Amino acid sequence: MAKTLTAAAVAKLKPEKVRREIPDGACQGLYLVIQPSGVKSFAYRFRQPKRTAAKLGKPAKITLGRVDIFGTEVADPAIGGPLTLAAARKLATELSHRRARGEDIIASRRQEKDERAAQNGKTFGGAVFDFITQYAKPNTRRWQEQARLLGIREAVDGTLEMIPKGLAERWQDTPLATISVDDVFGVVDEAREKGVPGLERRAKGSSESRALAMRAALSVMFGWAVDRRRISVNPVIAVARPTAAKARDRVLADAEIKNFWKSSGDEWPQVTAVLRLLLLTGQRLNEVSEITRGELSADFSLWTIPGSRTKNGREHLVPLPPLAQQIVKQFVPDSAGLSDADKNAFVFSMDGEHAPAIGSKIKARLDAAMNAPAWRFHDLRRTAVTGMNEIGIQPDVVELCVNHVSGHKAGVAGTYDRSKKLAERRAAFERWASHVAGVVSDSDRKENNVIPIGEAR
Numbered sequence: 001m002a003k004t005l006t007a008a009a010v011a012k013l014k015p016e017k018v019r020r021e022i023p024d025g026a027c028q029g030l031y032l033v034i035q036p037s038g039v040k041s042f043a044y045r046f047r048q049p050k051r052t053a054a055k056l057g058k059p060a061k062i063t064l065g066r067v068d069i070f071g072t073e074v075a076d077p078a079i080g081g082p083l084t085l086a087a088a089r090k091l092a093t094e095l096s097h098r099r100a101r102g103e104d105i106i107a108s109r110r111q112e113k114d115e116r117a118a119q120n121g122k123t124f125g126g127a128v129f130d131f132i133t134q135y136a137k138p139n140t141r142r143w144q145e146q147a148r149l150l151g152i153r154e155a156v157d158g159t160l161e162m163i164p165k166g167l168a169e170r171w172q173d174t175p176l177a178t179i180s181v182d183d184v185f186g187v188v189d190e191a192r193e194k195g196v197p198g199l200e201r202r203a204k205g206s207s208e209s210r211a212l213a214m215r216a217a218l219s220v221m222f223g224w225a226v227d228r229r230r231i232s233v234n235p236v237i238a239v240a241r242p243t244a245a246k247a248r249d250r251v252l253a254d255a256e257i258k259n260f261w262k263s264s265g266d267e268w269p270q271v272t273a274v275l276r277l278l279l280l281t282g283q284r285l286n287e288v289s290e291i292t293r294g295e296l297s298a299d300f301s302l303w304t305i306p307g308s309r310t311k312n313g314r315e316h317l318v319p320l321p322p323l324a325q326q327i328v329k330q331f332v333p334d335s336a337g338l339s340d341a342d343k344n345a346f347v348f349s350m351d352g353e354h355a356p357a358i359g360s361k362i363k364a365r366l367d368a369a370m371n372a373p374a375w376r377f378h379d380l381r382r383t384a385v386t387g388m389n390e391i392g393i394q395p396d397v398v399e400l401c402v403n404h405v406s407g408h409k410a411g412v413a414g415t416y417d418r419s420k421k422l423a424e425r426r427a428a429f430e431r432w433a434s435h436v437a438g439v440v441s442d443s444d445r446k447e448n449n450v451i452p453i454g455e456a457r
Contacts, residue, residue, distance in 0.1 A: 294343025
């Protein structure tokens with residue numbers, strides 16, 4: 001006989017390598033489902049009505065909802081919402097009563113879902129999920145940022161969920177057609193002055209960048225809704241576009257480059273590698289931190305960034321200078337004969353599964369060690385571009401090195417240059433790396449320009 005589940009047991013039960021279903025002895029048909037990922041939910045199992053006297057009905061299941069880890073009890077729990085053990089028992093008992101009255105609860109659930117789907121498509125809460133799954137996720141490289149602005153995040157198991165106190169939760173049941181220009185202006189202004197709803201505020205004071213990002217996310221979503229005839233007018237159009245932040249011109253001086261290189265050596269080796277490659281290659285932070293083994297050539301002399309990972313969607317070839325190769329080789333001893341799984345593995349992963357997170361805590365330690373005027377990680381890219389130009393590298397080659405698209409390489413000529421000037425790019429990266437090595441080396445090592453990464457802890 002199944003044991004009676006308790007709230008404490010539900011919280012303490014651990015996941016295993018395979019999916020588990022644990023029956024509740026106190027409520028017939030109720031099961032606690034534990035996924036290998038650790039996600040817990042409640043399900044109701046039963047048999048459908050008999051088709052003949054001789055045959056039992058087919059087994060069926062209704063997922064009731066995820067376990068409410070906060071233990072918040074509600075008077076009227078609903079299928080699909082977070083549930084405590086008591087709430088799950090209440091729902092399971094109600095379903096059993098409906099079955100006892102002869103109701104086909106599977107057919108009823110299907111009808112309820114269809115009606116809810118039709119209604120949800122007209123509300124902000126339903127539309128935002130459709131927008132993310134149908135448009136943003138398939139078409140936007142950094143769709144997670146767009147989703148968070150709208151109040152949606154990706155859960156541990158890969159599904160989408162609302163961010164507590166986020167915009168999707170706030171406007172969950174609000175019909176799209178009733179959201180006015182004033183409503184949109186209010187949210188954009190809130191993002192500017194107080195921060196994005198549901199998200200931690202990173203910077204104090206007013207922020208035009210936050211307001212600009214929020215307006216952009218709302219504009220794309222409501223534009224999508226207009227295209228699909230869910231609404232007739234995009235209310236964001238009448239909201240003035242926030243002033244774009246002034247273009248930054250911060251470039252690290254040679255003394256700051258030397259301090260940065262030395263300070264980066266105090267981080268974990270994987271973090272040190274990412275930070276130094278940012279300076280040596282001039283590529284974007286996500287591009288560097290998320291390098292996979294399959295993107296590197298067998299001899300480590302060429303790094304190919306696929307279009308799916310670049311800002312402009314174009315494949316980008318980065319010839320790695322010897323100093324950069326030396327850094328990479330410490331984490332990928334041999335890139336030949338890799339399996340498909342190995343090719344997709346992150347080079348600088350610290351846990352074997354994820355790319356390293358280079359965030360505010362690392363930046364704060366660097367700032368404390370460097371004691372330099374305010375700078376950002378992206379300023380390392382600008383430093384590389386400016387430095388390459390200052391040591392005499394042609395502007396069109398510099399733009400090719402960092403995957404810029406401008407007048408120097410637009411149109412057919414640009415397509416030709418991407419392959420034609422690979423040798424020039426390699427020479428440019430080697431000259432820049434040599435310059436950096438000269439700046440950061442101690443006087444007794446300047447001749448060979450080799451900087452070991454082994455200084456990292």
